[in-house]
Amino acid sequence: MTPATFSHQPVMFDEVMEVFASIESGIVVDGTLGAGGHSEGLLEQRGDRHVLGLDRDPQAVAAAKTRLARFSGRFFASHREFDEFDLALQEACSYDNGFCGIPVGLLLDLGVSSPQLETAERGFSYRLEGPLDMRMDPTHGQTASEYLDAVSLQELAKLLRDNGESRFAVRIAKAILGARPYRSTSQLAEVVKSAIPAAARRTGGHPATRVFQALRVKVNNELERLESALEKAFTLLPGGRIAVLSYHSGEDSIVKSLFRDQVTGGCTCPPRYGCVCGAEPKARYIVKSKAPSREEIETNPRARSARLRAIEMFRIVVPAGGDADG
Numbered sequence: 132m133t134p135a136t137f138s139h140q141p142v143m144f145d146e147v148m149e150v151f152a153s154i155e156s157g158i159v160v161d162g163t164l165g166a167g168g169h170s171e172g173l174l175e176q177r178g179d180r181h182v183l184g185l186d187r188d189p190q191a192v193a194a195a196k197t198r199l200a201r202f203s204g205r206f207f208a209s210h211r212e213f214d215e216f217d218l219a220l221q222e223a224c225s226y227d228n229g230f231c232g233i234p235v236g237l238l239l240d241l242g243v244s245s246p247q248l249e250t251a252e253r254g255f256s257y258r259l260e261g262p263l264d265m266r267m268d269p270t271h272g273q274t275a276s277e278y279l280d281a282v283s284l285q286e287l288a289k290l291l292r293d294n295g296e297s298r299f300a301v302r303i304a305k306a307i308l309g310a311r312p313y314r315s316t317s318q319l320a321e322v323v324k325s326a327i328p329a330a331a332r333r334t335g336g337h338p339a340t341r342v343f344q345a346l347r348v349k350v351n352n353e354l355e356r357l358e359s360a361l362e363k364a365f366t367l368l369p370g371g372r373i374a375v376l377s378y379h380s381g382e383d384s385i386v387k388s389l390f391r392d393q394v395t396g397g398c399t400c401p402p403r404y405g406c407v408c409g410a411e412p413k414a415r416y417i418v419k420s421k422a423p424s425r426e427e428i429e430t431n432p433r434a435r436s437a438r439l440r441a442i443e444m445f446r447i448v449v450p451a452g453g454d455a456d457g
């Protein structure tokens with residue numbers, strides 16, 4: 132796939148643009164560049180804005196650089212994990228002082244891009260014959276087949292259970308381990324399918340869907356990276372907006388719970404008494420939770436499981452000689 136054919140339909144584009152429409156000028160970090168659709172919208176939205184784009188996939192970085200070349204001087208792309216956005220900022224600032232400063236926004240559009248899913252050699256799809264790889268960054272790390280070669284029954288069953296495969300987790304895990312080693316996507320898909328009782332196979336989607344998703348999340352440390360990026364953003368974006376598009380409950384429950392902690396200040400008092408423990412809110416909701424419209428799902432089925440959440444961090448004002456005030 133060349134940069135010119137690397138294409139992805141950005142999800143909830145209008146809703147994401149609305150989150151960042153009214154914020155002050157400055158640097159917005161797009162932690163998940165992909166094909167650069169959201170970044171392009173952010174750059175077009177405000178002529179006084181700089182966008183720092185990150186992706187762990189070098190092909191995505193190359194494609195976005197080509198697509199966004201006309202924004203030279205306002206766009207900087209870096210091949211990094213999104214929880215390294217502070218390091219990327221230092222790097223961008225050393226090239227261009229338009230990138231020196233505190234970001235006013237961070238966008239994370241999680242998961243994989245269409246080109247990643249649709250390229251057989253990347254090994255993300257059970258529908259396409261390819262090596263069982265699944266790394267978003269193919270330049271390093273353990274592939275899905277290497278992970279399966281080493282995993283224990285207990286760990287694999289837990290991984291499948293944690294990712295929504297509650298009924299047949301142990302049964303599937305036993306079948307997977309029994310058929311090692313794995314070299315191809317279709318080999319794994321076939322083993323998973325035959326591990327499920329015939330009656331259950333007739334309902335729902337392909338039984339390999341959840342198994343492939345669980346493996347992808349594990350191989351790419353997706354949940355750990357998400358948590359660490361958000362924790363960093365809470366301290367490094369005072370006054371800034373943080374928006375996250377998630378695509379499955381594992382991701383969304385992390386975003387929901389970390390955002391709630393910021394908005395409530397961690398208060399756990401029963402709501403009917405109000406908060407009496409002295410917890411101080413550190414943020415407010417911009418979008419508490421929003422799903423795509425029916426029209427969007429009809430035209431872009433990949434949007435169907437999307438969930439948008441966004442908060443705005445309070446600016447911490449520290450008056451000379453005084454206490455911090457949210």
Ligand SMILES: C[S@@+](CC[C@H](N)C(=O)[O-])C[C@H]1O[C@@H](n2cnc3c(N)ncnc32)[C@H](O)[C@@H]1O
Nearest residue numbers: 141163165166167168169186187188212213240
């Ligand atoms: C859904 S796509 C983003 C699409 C993009 N918003 C667009 O408009 O084209 C997700 C992208 O995030 C990248 N990604 C996922 N996890 C990442 C991480 N921890 N660090 C950096 N990039 C990541 C993937 O490689 C993929 O390119």
